[in-house]
Amino acid sequence: MTNLSLADLAGYLRQLGEGALITLELFLASFTLAFVLGVLIGVATLSRNRIIRAAWRVYASIFMGVPSLLVIFLIFYGGSAMLAAVLGEFGARIDISPFGAGVAALGIVYAAYVAELVRGAIENLPKGQFEGARALAIPPFIMWGRVILPQVMRLALPGLVNVWSFMLKETPLVSLAGLQDLVAAAKIAAGATKEPFIFFIATALVFIAFSAASLWLANRLETRLDRGQRRAPVRSPARAEA
Amino acid sequence: MNALPIDPALAWESLPALFDGLGVTVFLTVLPLLIGLALAFPICFARMSPRRALALPAEIFVVFFRGAPLLILLYLVYYGLGQIEALRNGPFWIVFGSPFGCAIVALSLNHAAYMVEVLRGSLLAVPHGIVEASEALGITRRNIFLWVRMPLALRYGLKAYQNEVVSFVKGTAIVSVVTITDLMAVANSIFEQTYDPFTPILCAAAFYWAFVNLIRVGFTFWGRWLGRHTAEDAPVALPGRQGLGGLAGRVKVTP
Numbered sequence: 001m002t003n004l005s006l007a008d009l010a011g012y013l014r015q016l017g018e019g020a021l022i023t024l025e026l027f028l029a030s031f032t033l034a035f036v037l038g039v040l041i042g043v044a045t046l047s048r049n050r051i052i053r054a055a056w057r058v059y060a061s062i063f064m065g066v067p068s069l070l071v072i073f074l075i076f077y078g079g080s081a082m083l084a085a086v087l088g089e090f091g092a093r094i095d096i097s098p099f100g101a102g103v104a105a106l107g108i109v110y111a112a113y114v115a116e117l118v119r120g121a122i123e124n125l126p127k128g129q130f131e132g133a134r135a136l137a138i139p140p141f142i143m144w145g146r147v148i149l150p151q152v153m154r155l156a157l158p159g160l161v162n163v164w165s166f167m168l169k170e171t172p173l174v175s176l177a178g179l180q181d182l183v184a185a186a187k188i189a190a191g192a193t194k195e196p197f198i199f200f201i202a203t204a205l206v207f208i209a210f211s212a213a214s215l216w217l218a219n220r221l222e223t224r225l226d227r228g229q230r231r232a233p234v235r236s237p238a239r240a241e242a
Numbered sequence: 243m244n245a246l247p248i249d250p251a252l253a254w255e256s257l258p259a260l261f262d263g264l265g266v267t268v269f270l271t272v273l274p275l276l277i278g279l280a281l282a283f284p285i286c287f288a289r290m291s292p293r294r295a296l297a298l299p300a301e302i303f304v305v306f307f308r309g310a311p312l313l314i315l316l317y318l319v320y321y322g323l324g325q326i327e328a329l330r331n332g333p334f335w336i337v338f339g340s341p342f343g344c345a346i347v348a349l350s351l352n353h354a355a356y357m358v359e360v361l362r363g364s365l366l367a368v369p370h371g372i373v374e375a376s377e378a379l380g381i382t383r384r385n386i387f388l389w390v391r392m393p394l395a396l397r398y399g400l401k402a403y404q405n406e407v408v409s410f411v412k413g414t415a416i417v418s419v420v421t422i423t424d425l426m427a428v429a430n431s432i433f434e435q436t437y438d439p440f441t442p443i444l445c446a447a448a449f450y451w452a453f454v455n456l457i458r459v460g461f462t463f464w465g466r467w468l469g470r471h472t473a474e475d476a477p478v479a480l481p482g483r484q485g486l487g488g489l490a491g492r493v494k495v496t497p
C-alpha cells in the first residue's frame with residue numbers, strides 16, 4: 001500500500017521536525033506574550049478608573065467574540081498599514097512575517113483570556129492580603145511581585161492550563177497565513193507522497209502527545225504550588241480528569 | 243490613506259456576499275452542533291460505563307478528537323479519507339466527496355468529543371443522594387435520567403456548554419481551507435480582489451462578533467429561564483475551586 005522509500009521518509013521526517021520546531025517556537029512565543037500582556041492588563045484593569053474598565057470590556061468583548069484566524073489575517077494583511085499609521089514612515093518599512101503576525105495575533109487574543117483569569121483570581125484573594133502588605137509598608141511593586149501575584153498564579157493555574165492547551169490547538173492556524181510550520185510540512189508531505197492519512201495522523205499525534213506531556217507537568221506544578229494549602233476536596237467536575 | 247481604515251462604499255457593496263458567507267457559517271455551526279450533541283450522548287454513556295471494553299474506546303475517541311487541532315482533523319477527513327478505496331467506491335462518498343460533507347464530519351466529531359466531557363462533568367456534578375432518593379422512590383432508571391439527572395446536569399453544565407458553542411463557532415472559521423466560502427473566506431476573497439486589508443476583515447469580524455454575542459445572550463436567557471424558580475437569578479456555577487468561578491466564564495473547558 002505504501003509507496004514511500006526509506007530515504008524519502010527520512011527527508012520528510014526531517015522537514016516535519018523542522019516544522020514542529022517552528023510550531024513550538026511560535027506557540028511558546030505567543031504564550032509568553034499572552035501571559036505577560038494578560039497579567040499586565042489584568043492588574044491594570046482592576047483600577048477604579050471608568051475609562052480603563054470600559055476599554056477593558058471593549059477589548060475583551062472584541063477578542064473573545066472573533067475567531068483567532070480572523071485576527072491572524074487582519075494583522076498579517078493589515079499589520080504594515082497599522083504600523084505605518086502608528087509609527088509613520090519608519091513603520092511602513094517593517095514587513096510583517098507570518099510568524100510575527102501569528103505571535104502578535106495569538107498573543108493579543110489570548111491575553112484577554114489570561115487577563116480575565118488574573119482579574120478573577122485577584123478579586124478572589126482575601127482583602128487582608130492587600131491590607132496586610134499596606135500595613136507593613138511594603139512598596140506596591142514588591143507587594144505585587146512577592147505577595148499578590150504568586151498567590152494569583154496558584155489560583156489561576158487551572159485556567160492557565162486551559163488557555164495553554166486551547167492555544168496549542170490554535171497555533172496551526174498560522175500556517176494558513178503561510179508559515180512553514182508542522183502542519184504546512186505535513187500538508188506538503190501528504191500531497192507529494194499521496195499518503196495524507198499517515199502524515200496527518202502523525203501530526204495529530206504529535207499535538208496530542210505534547211498536550212498530554214504538558215498537562216502532566218501542569219498537574220505536578222499544581223501540586224507543588226498547592227503544597228501550602230489544604231487540598232480542596234471538590235474539584236471542578238468538568239476538569240476532573242487529566 | 244484616509245483616517246478611517248474602513249471604506250464605507252466597499253463595505254456596503256460587499257454586504258450581500260458577507261451575508262451569504264454568514265449563512266454558510268451559521269449552517270456549518272447548527273448542523274454539526276446537532277450531530278455532535280447526538281453523538282456525544284452514547285459516547286458519554288460508554289465513557290462513564292464501568293465496563294472497560296466500552297469506556298476505553300470512548301476515552302480514546304475523546305482524547306484524539308479533542309487533542310488534535312481542528313485544522314488537522316479537517317485535513318485528515320478531506321485529504322486522508324479519500325485514500326481509502328472502499329470508502330471512495332462506497333455509498334458514503336456522497337458525504338466524504340464534498341467539502342461540505344467533510345467539514346461537517348470533522349466539526350461534528352470535534353464537537354462531540356468536547357461535548358462528551360461537558361456532559362460527563364455535568365452529570366457527575368449531580369449530587370448522588372438525589373439519584374439514590376429517586377431510586378428509593380422506585381422511579382425507573384430511564385425516568386431518573388430524563389427527569390432528575392438531565393435537568394440538573396443541564397443547569398450545572400450550561401456555562402460550559404455555552405463556552406463550547408462559542409468557541410466552536412469561532413472554530414468554524416477554518417473551513418475555507420477546504421474551499422467552502424464561509425464568512426472568513428468571503429472576507430478573504432474581497433481582500434484579494436481589492437487589497438483593502440481592513441474593510442472586509444473588519445466587517446466579517448463584526449458579523450462574527452454579533453453572531454457570537456447573540457449566542458451568549460441566548461444562553462443567558464436560557465439560563466435565566468432554567469433558573470426561574472430560584473428567588474434570585476444567582477448563576478449556577480459548577481462546584482469548582484473557590485475563587486475560580488469567574489474564570490470558567492470564557493475559557494473552553496479542557497481537561
